[in-house]
Amino acid sequence: MGETKMTMHDWRDIFRAFKMALDPRKMLLGYAGLLVSLAWCTVVVAFSSALQIIDTTPAIFTKLVLSSVKESIPVVAKSVCSAIMSLDVGEFFVFGVLVFGLLVIWSLVGGAITRLAALDYARDESIRLSDALKFARKKLWSYFWSPLVPVIGVCFFAICNVIGGFIGRIPVAGEVFVALGFPFALVSGFFMIFIGAIGALGLCFMFPTISAEGSDAFDAMSRAYSYVLSRPKQFLAYCTVNVLYGFVCLFVIAFVAWLMIRLSFCTIGAGMGQKFSAVQSFLLQKCSIACLGFCSATAPESAASAVPLDRWSLKFLAGMLLVYIFLIKLAVWSFLTTYVFSAKTIIYFLLRKEIDSTDVSDVYLEEDEQTQKKDGTSSSSEGGQENPSPDKEGKP
Incomplete structure (x- = not known):
């Protein structure tokens, strides 16, 4: 008999994340994602440094891994802050290339990990690594755009304010326009805070949403905002348990x-x-x-x-x-x-059960997965029918 997993469907299920994270398939995906990310950053920085676009050397990424967190975090924080404050056009382009590549890498890797975690937690099913990667590849651009939607929203309202500022350069009329329209700029600032803050909190639910529902980036964003705003106490409680x-x-x-x-x-x-x-x-x-x-x-x-x-x-x-x-x-x-991916997937299912009253075992399955499941069920039933036949034939 197979091992029966104890699923409580409450905050205690978060403690299952440790065992789920040690799954060799997930560990292999995470390891490959980190290696490819380091290789991507090293190549981009080395190429940009050779063209004298930036002054950073690619050895910094190896040093970050070989150093301890206690030693590397202050250096990284100081370097990032100083780089953002004095970011020129060339450095901004290199930064954009780095972010684009990392988003593609972790859209594939994170999507596959959350797909494995979703089926593991919700249905106690284990799929092949190739099937998880195939699912993540089909939904690649949904994973890719989901964390960018809040960023695009913040940028939209920021650009609206910048355009208003450009209009304010017009003598007399522009100044009057800004004076009368400044309340709209304040509203725009509020939306930037709202979209950015809630988007950052709900970011952890976007990949699990796509992996569990088979949906798109818009559905991932809407569920992330809905779950954070609908159950803030449960969300904070789950996240506190998860972090500790x-x-x-x-x-x-x-x-x-x-x-x-x-x-x-x-x-x-x-x-x-x-x-x-x-x-x-x-x-x-x-x-x-x-x-x-x-x-x-x-x-x-x-x-x-x-x-x-x-x-x-x-x-x-x-x-x-x-x-x-x-x-x-x-x-x-x-x-x-x-x-992180496994725990956030569990928290997503728990909040979905409380808010949408959706059964935990409800997970999107593709046609080939449904076919494999039906074939497995039919073959087992056929096997059950074949066993009694010798007894029937052996009867006088």
């Missing part, structure tokens, strides 16, 4: 990753001796083996400013260890992405 539980899960995964690397260093170093101590000291100057920064205390031998590696074999060993640490740390962030 997610942080605990991430801490456990990150600690296991750190402990795995640390124990491997200690045991290999005990056998290899001073040579591995030199390699380890070199590595700890280049990267942090901790993901969250809570266990990033370096070894005493790493205090020196520089540790030379005099042989190519030691340099090769250090380089390969850097690659392994990079891949392990990327797996931790892969878990975080799959957890």
Whole structure:
């Protein structure tokens, strides 16, 4: 008999997100999405830097992964703020190219993950990875445009105000026009706040909506706004449980990753001796083996400013260890992405049940999925009819 999953259809179901996030198919999708995203950002930044459009080097993305969150977040926040404040035309173009590529990548990856999570949670069904990717590819542009709809709405009202400002440049008449029409600018500002704030809160429901309903970007946007505004208390409660539980899960995964690397260093170093101590000291100057920064205390031998590696074999060993640490740390962030998509899918189903009174098991199925299900049912029933036939024939 198969394992029966305990589904409460309430806030306790959020705790299922940990196990759902560890699904190898979702982890593979998240890992591939992060790798492709890093490759895309590296190529775009390297090409733009070679053309002297921007000053940033592509090595920054590798350093972000090899650093811990405690070390990288302040640097990233400072870099992003300074870049936005002084964004010129060339940098704005590069930024747009980066965002476009990342949206395409995560529309496909996020769509496939939420499709797997929707069928897993709602129907206890497991589909093939290729089927999830096929569904996400068909709905690619719905996934792509859904997070951009609030941005387009904010930009629309902002452009209306800018046009009003241009009209205000007309002598006398323009000034009178702005004076009389300024209340409309205030209303426009309110809509920018409303669309932007609610859109940011409901952004997490857009991908699960398309994956569960098979709908488009407009339906994803309307449900996101409706669910946030209709049940704000439940929404905040679910999100609070999700964030707290997610942080605990991430801490456990990150600690296991750190402990795995640390124990491997200690045991290999005990056998290899001073040579591995030199390699380890070199590595700890280049990267942090901790993901969250809570266990990033370096070894005493790493205090020196520089540790030379005099042989190519030691340099090769250090380089390969850097690659392994990079891949392990990327797996931790892969878990975080799959957890976020899985948990938000569960919250979407819970709010849909409360607001729309829709049964949790109601999930959109494509024709080929329905055909496969019917074929499976018919074959099992035929199998049940074939078993009694020998008994009937054996009767006198």
